[in-house]
Amino acid sequence: MKVYVTSDGLAREAADGDLEILDLPARDLGETLTEDPDLDSVRGAAVKRRSALEDVCLCAPIARPGKVIGIGINYHSHVEETRDLLAAQGIQPPEAPMFFLAPGTAVIGPEDEIVLPAIAPDNVDYEIELVAVIGRVASNVAAADAMSHVVGYTLGNDVSARDVQRRSFESPEFSMSHAKGIDTFKPLGPALVTRDEFDEPLDVHLTTRVNGEVRQDSRTTDFVHSIASCVAEITKYMSLEPGDVIFTGSPAGVGVFSGQFLKHGDVVELEADRIGSLRNVVAKCPNSA
Numbered sequence: 001m002k003v004y005v006t007s008d009g010l011a012r013e014a015a016d017g018d019l020e021i022l023d024l025p026a027r028d029l030g031e032t033l034t035e036d037p038d039l040d041s042v043r044g045a046a047v048k049r050r051s052a053l054e055d056v057c058l059c060a061p062i063a064r065p066g067k068v069i070g071i072g073i074n075y076h077s078h079v080e081e082t083r084d085l086l087a088a089q090g091i092q093p094p095e096a097p098m099f100f101l102a103p104g105t106a107v108i109g110p111e112d113e114i115v116l117p118a119i120a121p122d123n124v125d126y127e128i129e130l131v132a133v134i135g136r137v138a139s140n141v142a143a144a145d146a147m148s149h150v151v152g153y154t155l156g157n158d159v160s161a162r163d164v165q166r167r168s169f170e171s172p173e174f175s176m177s178h179a180k181g182i183d184t185f186k187p188l189g190p191a192l193v194t195r196d197e198f199d200e201p202l203d204v205h206l207t208t209r210v211n212g213e214v215r216q217d218s219r220t221t222d223f224v225h226s227i228a229s230c231v232a233e234i235t236k237y238m239s240l241e242p243g244d245v246i247f248t249g250s251p252a253g254v255g256v257f258s259g260q261f262l263k264h265g266d267v268v269e270l271e272a273d274r275i276g277s278l279r280n281v282v283a284k285c286p287n288s289a
Contacts, residue, residue, distance in 0.1 A: 030243030060109035074249025102181035120161040127158040127250035146231035159185035218251030
């Protein structure tokens, strides 16, 4: 099942590609998952009306996740891309899944603007990521049981201020959340697709385009750590709850290694099999010169 959050409420994708706007009170999948971890109420809901996808205003599938968790360096291609940079910092690629936290206030939806922050506008980078959405509470779960806690997937952009991120390697005053948790730095969407729509092992094609130019092109078969392993590692340290989201890492092609950082007016388009396209335009901070 492919589920959208629209300005008119929750919607299912019909067989012909149109949206079925549902007769449900919830306007956010996060609150729905708290009571309905399998989204059965969405599967069985009556339809208020139908609409073409292009005629609705899409919102982030989870507007304010309780936790936004990112997995670092989780594609073999990205390990190779970062090897020299990590070596210069005296850091080895992690043997276990490495994760960080970002605030829910960083989340925006399709067509919302990624805003270059006044505090760090010059080294803002994109990273396409498959995002796992938690449906059931998970605490200290084994990898073999981890996927039963994942309801489905969406698409995300792990936007980063790379100059701020560098400071996190150099100073205890900064962390990854400073670089990756800035307002508008976690676009999500366009839809949540339930896990039963995907085969295992997971094989999803991911593509990033900036102003039409392909910057990233890979498949999730290049994962270093499976999503199950990531869930198991995270839940050693903290519980995951319905509506929490896990950005599962990004493949090679990020801007920091080519010097192609995002600038005002850029159009960033992410695409994933079955999930669709997530498009955001880059804007200047209103308080910047």
